[in-house]
Amino acid sequence: MTRNTDWPKVSVVISTYERPKKLDRALESVYAQTFDDFEVVIVDDCTPDQDAMHKVLDKWEAKFSSRGVDMWAYRLEINSGYQCFPKNRGIERARGDYIAYLDDDNTWRPDHLQVCVDAIESDMSTDMVYSRLCYVVSDDAARKKVGEMFDGRIPEGDGLGIEWNPDVLAEKNYIDTNTILHSKGAFWHLVRETGYGWDEKLRRFGDWNFVWRWAVFGNNAKLVDKVTVDYYWHVNMMQLTRPAVEAPVCFNYSQYLALRKDKNHSSQSLSSPGTGQNT
Numbered sequence: 079m080t081r082n083t084d085w086p087k088v089s090v091v092i093s094t095y096e097r098p099k100k101l102d103r104a105l106e107s108v109y110a111q112t113f114d115d116f117e118v119v120i121v122d123d124c125t126p127d128q129d130a131m132h133k134v135l136d137k138w139e140a141k142f143s144s145r146g147v148d149m150w151a152y153r154l155e156i157n158s159g160y161q162c163f164p165k166n167r168g169i170e171r172a173r174g175d176y177i178a179y180l181d182d183d184n185t186w187r188p189d190h191l192q193v194c195v196d197a198i199e200s201d202m203s204t205d206m207v208y209s210r211l212c213y214v215v216s217d218d219a220a221r222k223k224v225g226e227m228f229d230g231r232i233p234e235g236d237g238l239g240i241e242w243n244p245d246v247l248a249e250k251n252y253i254d255t256n257t258i259l260h261s262k263g264a265f266w267h268l269v270r271e272t273g274y275g276w277d278e279k280l281r282r283f284g285d286w287n288f289v290w291r292w293a294v295f296g297n298n299a300k301l302v303d304k305v306t307v308d309y310y311w312h313v314n315m316m317q318l319t320r321p322a323v324e325a326p327v328c329f330n331y332s333q334y335l336a337l338r339k340d341k342n343h344s345s346q347s348l349s350s351p352g353t354g355q356n357t
Contacts, residue, residue: 086148088116088191088259089172093164094182095123095157097314098130105138107185107308109145113192116178118142118149119171121164124157161255162276162284169265169275178259183310186256190306194259197302206260206292206299208253210239211307220311233311239303244293251286253299256307258289264297271295 090108094101101120108118118138125131135151142149150171158164161181169177176198180186190209197207213233215221224232240252247253269275272295277287292299 084173086115086117086174088113088176088178088195089169089174089262090116090118090178090180090191091165091168091172092118092120092180092182093123093161093168094120094125094131096125096127097182098125098127098134100310101131101182102134102137104180104182104185105134107187108180109138109141110188111186111191112188113195114145114147116147116191117173118147119168120149120151121168122151122153123159123164124154128153158278160278160281160284162280162288163278165276165284166274166278169262172262175262176259177262177265179255181256183312184256185308185310187306187308191259193302193304193306197300198259198261201300203298204261204300205264205297206258206289207302208257208259208299209302209304209306210237211254211257211309212236212305214308214310216310216312224311236305237309239301241301242299244290247286247290247293251283251289253285253289254307254309255285255288256309260292260297260299264292268292268295268297 092101092104092108105118120135122131135149139149139151152167152171154164154167165179176195178191178194194207194209198204213235215224215232215234221232240246265275268291272291275288276284277291280287289299
């Protein structure tokens with residue numbers, strides 16, 4: 079099948095800030111994908127060292143162009159301080175049917191896009207798929223800091239996959255941004271229902287908030303039970319440096335009302351014979 083380069087199947091959205099070396103590694107993993115019907119949309123959250131960033135972007139724009147893949151890079155005029163604002167701006171510019179995310183400090187394995195596209199297109203009623211990841215500790219300094227955060231129990235190696243369960247999402251997040259591929263149409267459905275996609279007010283746990291609202295407002299998802307992402311622990315990552323006091327942001331009052339409404343709807347459905355609806 080001939081690729082339509084004007085309308086790629088997948089838009090890869092990468093938000094980045096002040097990590098050109100890590101971005102270089104991330105882009106190398108995107109370039110290595112066996113699937114080739116995609117574009118790359120990079121949103122720089124106003125990195126101060128523009129020269130270092132341009133060096134990386136120019137290098138990979140040339141490489142992707144030689145492969146027939148478009149790479150678009152945008153720079154925000156003011157630093158937003160978190161991933162949600164750049165992700166929304168990237169999606170606004172995306173041309174693909176599906177959106178895939180990669181943070182600048184992580185990498186995909188070569189079959190990531192192919193595995194995810196095959197999974198979501200095996201059942202055209204699926205709105206999102208997410209795979210599993212492997213935790214990698216970058217160095218001894220990261221190991222020490224991660225150990226302190228998790229009381230010596232360092233998440234390392236292949237992570238477990240958890241099947242899609244909205245009830246569990248109300249208690250904890252089990253879906254990492256880097257593992258997600260979703261329909262762009264389902265994203266805009268979320269925007270229509272809630273007024274926004276990624277919540278730009280948040281400073282932590284934007285991915286948890288995103289997938290939780292994805293469930294509450296009627297979109298679905300399914301697990302791809304395969305490790306396709308390498309997630310790197312490093313000393314400068316936000317999860318280790320941003321205060322935990324900023325954590326309780328996954329629920330606000332309007333979201334609580336939406337959840338209560340959703341639970342009431344689910345209870346009514348369960349009490350009505352023959353509905354056949356899942357909670």
